[in-house]
Every structure is written in C-alpha cells, then in structure tokens.
Amino acid sequence: MIIPTVSQAAHLAACLGALRHAHADSPTPPDVIVVLNGADTAVRDVAHAASGVRIVDSPTNRGFAGGCHLGVRSSVAPFIAFLNDDVLVSPGWLEPLLQTMAERPRAGAVGPRVIGGDGLVQEVGSIIWRDGTTRPFGRGTSRASLAWRWRRRVDYCSACALLVRREAWDAVGGFDEQYHPAYYEDVDFCLALDLVGLEVWVDPRSEVIHAESASSSSHFKQFLFARHHQRLVLQRGALLESRVAAPTEAAHVPLAEAAAVARLEGTGPRVLVVDDRVPSHGIGSGFDRMADMLHGLADCGARVRVLPTELEARFVPSLAGAGIAVVDGGDEAFEREVGASDVVIVSRPNNARRACTLFERLPPERRPRLVYDAEALYHRRLLRQAGLADDDATASLLRTQAAAWLEAEIAIAGCADEIVCVSRDEAAFFEAHGARRVRVMTPWLCRAAPTEASLAGRADIAFVAGWLAGASSPNGDALEWFVTEVLPLVVAEVPWARVRVTGSLPAPLDRFEGMHLHAEGFVPDLADFYRRVRVAIAPLRFGAGVKLKTVEALQYGVPVVATTVGAEGLEGLQGEVIAVHDDAVAFAAAVVARLRDVDTWRAHRAAIDRAMAGVPTSTDWAAWLVDTTMEGADVRHPV
Structure with a gap:
C-alpha cells in the first residue's frame, strides 16, 4: 500500500489510523509504505511515530507519480493499493477489490466508491469523454443513493484510492511522471491499460472517504488541470476518438452517461426483473430462488437490473458484486426501465398485472419480451387456506380473494409472451388458459451443496x-x-x-x-x-x-x-x-x-x-437465457 505525502500531517495521521482500525483483525495486514515526498517536519514526525509502517524518504517532492514510483520500487507485492494521505478507508474495503482482481483476470486496476468529506458521493468510477475531459459517475448524490452502485467496467477510477495489479503497472510503466506534480496521471494510466488490452473496474462494495484536493489550492489545481488535460489530448488523442462525445447540454448528460456505460458493458440482452422487493438469500418467500435467478442471468452475460415495487430499494452487496443494478423509483422508473429493456421478467401476479397494463399501451415494435415468473399459483394457495379456516366468514373472504387472483392469473396467461413455472402441475394451469409458451424449471438452488454424510454432530x-x-x-x-x-x-x-x-x-x-x-x-x-x-x-x-x-x-x-x-x-x-x-x-x-x-x-x-446426483450445478435460467438469445438477435419481439 503506497501513500505519498508532503504537508498534510493531520490527514496522514487520520489515514494511518483508519488503516490500522480497518485491518486490526487481519491475520496478514497489508504492507504500508509511506513515501515522504519532500515532506515537512510535521509529516515526518507522524510517519515515524506510526507503527507497522515502512518509510521511503525522498528529500525532494517528486510529485504524485514520482512518489508512487518510489513506493512501488520498495514493494514486491502482486497487488499495489495507492492511497492519498487524505483518504480514510473503512473496514472490509480491500476484500472486494481483491475479489474483483481474482474474478476478472483482465482487470489492471479497480477502484472503490469514493465519498466526500461532506457525505456526498465523489465518484463511482468515471467517464473519459472524447475531448479528454472526465465526469465522475454519481457525483453529488447522497451516500444512500443506489445510482451506479454495482460492479462494472469504467473508463477510469481516481488514484486517490486505486488497487493495481503489479503486472499491469509494469506493462505500461506506471504513472507518467510528466504529469508533475499531480492530476491526470491516473486518467493517462487507465488509458494506457486500455492500449495493452487491460480493463479498469469499479467495485462499490468497497467504500472510502476522500477529503479531495486537501493538498493543493483551487487556483493551482485549475492550472494543473488545464495543463495536464492538454498533455493528455496530445498523447492519447487517437485513443480518445473511441470515447463517447461529451454532452453539450445538461439535459443530454443522462443519455451520454448511458452511452459511456454501454460501450463497456457487453452486448448481452438487457433484462429487467420486477419483484416486490430486492431479492437476497436468506429471507424466504421465494426470494432465495429469485436471487439465484439473478446471479444465473448475470453470469451468462445478461445486463440485469432489479426494480422492487412494494418495498424500498436497497443495496445488496452480493447483487452489486455480480454487476446487477438495483433501480429506485416508482411508476416513472418502471416505464423508463421497461422501455430500455429487451426482456422483462415479472414475478408475482400483482406486478404482472401492472406490467400487462403498461404493455397494452406499447406499440409492438417497442415491446420487450414479457416473461412471467410463476413462483406459485396465488389463487390455489388461498383456496387451500380457506379450506383450513376456522369460521365461515374467514373462509368466504379467502375464497373471494382467491377468485380475484384466479382472474389475474388467467389474464397473465393471455398477456405474457412466456411463463416460467416451478412444477408441471402449475404449468398445466397456464396452458389450459391459453398461455403461448410455458416452461418448467425446478428451483434447485445454486448455493446449496451436500453436507457430510455423517451423523456426527447432528441432533x-x-x-x-x-x-x-x-x-x-x-x-x-x-x-x-x-x-x-x-x-x-x-x-x-x-x-x-x-x-x-x-x-x-x-x-x-x-x-x-x-x-x-x-x-x-x-x-x-x-x-x-x-x-x-x-x-x-x-x-x-x-x-x-x-x-x-x-x-x-x-x-x-x-x-x-x-x-x-x-x-x-x-x-x-x-x-x-x-x-x-x-x-x-x-x-x-x-x-x-x-x-x-x-x-x-x-x-x-x-x-x-x-x-x-442429477441436479444441475447452475441455474436453469442460464439455459433459458441461451435459448432466448438463440431465438433471434432482436429479443424484443414476442415469441
């Protein structure tokens, strides 16, 4: 871990204190290298007083890039984390970044979600526009915001907190020291990674707090930005031509951001999943099965988004780590997301009824494929409950509710392009009511594996x-x-x-x-x-x-x-x-x-x-996605 530092003693002390706290229980804490980059006396005192820190001393300030090079030369680690001295890490910040490196072998660098000292988002990765300027994703939004909060490729991540693969660093020669003393060396580095076929990722499961520009005045920063932007355009102009053009009006920013994301996210079908709440493992009510389905789709290259309709959207780290976006919003978000999707998978009849109403208003050429995930027949559940009721009034109410759900489920059979059922018996219900296409998928769970075939410890x-x-x-x-x-x-x-x-x-x-x-x-x-x-x-x-x-x-x-x-x-x-x-x-x-x-x-x-022994080890939704894709490049048209 490399921390170049010059003159911010209080920031350095806080940075090192946060690192000690974050890794206090780690059996193998990271090697922390503080580069005294022409540092003043107060900074030197803090560095020398810190325990578990190695110091690399430069009598002159070699700039951010030069200081980082000094630190790297003192390390043999396969991964190098660069930290500004005005960054505070949180417990567990490093593990998601290392996991991304392990799971994405082409990743040369990966950054965390960066929060400002004011509690607002500074960036969740950034865009490099065609003119060489940049735009951080999510800047100025609330820390609680779900915007851009899923793991994905980006153009670049700020080096204020950046994990770099040592092989990638060596392949491109590290940060260019011509960007002295600071700014744009990280942008140039990420472009250099692209030139050699490596990728930059952001993993928002990791989070740090950054004071931002604590080490330079605003006027000097503006001067450096202008000078180094010009240098970047001169050096990387040919590569910048492949980037998305910077929007000229604020109203065009969302479309430009979406285009920048689409450039890097792949070509898999865009799948919107609608359910009552954001699924996760361990909460029951069919949501474990739904979570497995989401992971299966994402693993096969689908671009997956989840929209909850009944409960507030929330951040689920396992979904974010799989590259699955959670969408926050009401009717407006529902219509927008449907319009941007190739396939819409809707679970539970209350949500399917709403989707059918919307789809009826869409012209055929704008209709995604509508798939109803029939995790259960709701009318059947209520009829069975009515049969167990203790009194006639309760039984009558349950039968009335069952009749309403029966009407809804029959309507879904006529509206959906495809219905996925968990059993042959329930599939027969939809087939009997005119469903166009019905598929049965037994809900085997991906995360479950046999425990030891032993009675030892079982009681x-x-x-x-x-x-x-x-x-x-x-x-x-x-x-x-x-x-x-x-x-x-x-x-x-x-x-x-x-x-x-x-x-x-x-x-x-x-x-x-x-x-x-x-x-x-x-x-x-x-x-x-x-x-x-x-x-x-x-x-x-x-x-x-x-x-x-x-x-x-x-x-x-x-x-x-x-x-x-x-x-x-x-x-x-x-x-x-x-x-x-x-x-x-x-x-x-x-x-x-x-x-x-x-x-x-x-x-x-x-x-x-x-x-x-015959149960598949991956979700049947993976095979479903392959079938869907093979049926034609334009999956928006109904089967």
Missing part, C-alpha cells in the same frame, strides 16, 4: 422458514400444527428432541419457544446449520409451488419429512427421497425414526445422494 429437527408474511403465513400455520399436533408425539419417544427454527418468530408464535423449540434468528451460514441437524421438516398445510425449504434441505443432504403440500411439485422424489405424511401420528413416527434409527437415517441420506 436436531430443522424448520427453515422466512417470516416476512407473519404468523398467518403458510409457515406460521405449519409451525403451529407441528408444535401442537406432532411435536408432543415426537418428544414422547425422543425426550431430547428439539426443533431449530430459522428467523425470529413473530407473535403469537414466539410462545412456542422453550426447551423443545429454539428460534435461531438470522442464520448467515445455512451450510453450517444443515450440518448440525438430523432431519428437516416441511409440515405445510396450504401454499402453492415447489417449497424451497424442501429443495434446499435435499440439496444439503438432510432427510426431509413433509406433508403433501410441503412436497408439492417434487412428485418424482416423494417416498424414498422425501417422506410424505399428512397425518400427525405418521408424520411424528417418520421424524422419530430419523432421529433415533441410524439405519433409517443412512438409507434416507443414500437415497437423497442418488437423487441429487
């Missing part, structure tokens, strides 16, 4: 559930039925039996917590959780679609006892691979056998291993 019953829908959800009803009807029978045979429930139980379900039931809260490592349980349960009495808790447990190699609803859509696995019982006594006996009988457990695990 409990797992109920993996999300609680977004509260106690009245299918999960709430399932847990109440299991605890009141089944668990007493299990405990009578196995006194040490305990149910471990993921998440925090909503009231009134929290009354069940005690000796035989423990709420785990959020479980960050499901593999470790499944490694410690002996049997998983899916005791659902109503719902629709394939239950991800059942799929997930099988993929982790844990024997599953389920109701018919809990095993729905997995008919080929019912019996030997999934023990299916709707009667409380039979359900309890199946759980007891797997808790107490070693041979039963091992036979069940062996059956799971045989069945899971």
